[in-house]
Amino acid sequence: MRGKILFAVALATGVGLCARNAHACGQGGSYAGAYAALAIGVLAVGALDVGLTLYDGGSAIAQHRQSTAYGVVETLVAVPQLAIGIAGLTQSGHGNSGYFALYTTWMALLTTHGIWTIATAPRATTATVEGPEPRAEVPRSAPEPALQVGLGPTYVPLGQDFQPAFGLVGRF
16 A cells, blocks of 8 residues: 555656746747646546545455555545535536536545544554553543544635635544
8 A cells, every 4th residue: 555655646746747837928838748747647646546446345345444544545635526526516517517426426435435444443553652551540430432533614724815614633
């Protein structure tokens, strides 16, 4: 899995290096380089989405539980695409709304699975630093909750404007 993530990062870096410099007053020439970089980026993200979906399916068949890090990566990859799909559904005409509906459903499933993976990860993968053992003479009144994740409204500042959104917080 680590190799796949490193490959995706290297591919994204390569796509970023392919972009051409901007020229003022229409002297930039054709947009072929920008479209090629966009096409490579779309193909890379699409391949990553297909890979995540296939890995999720294989893990479900083998009854293997992924780590918290996998859930975080899956959520970080799928949430922006879910937003793009929702925006496409609201802006699209009647001719291509079926494609956006399928894409949005796919990304919603990946997002849901990522959040579910984070929430239900085994305790051994969520603890980064082990604390001291509790004293035997101090009785605990209530068990410590296993799930320490919250979803709540927030806003994202964009210069002088801001956009409302949802934020995921917790102890991973």
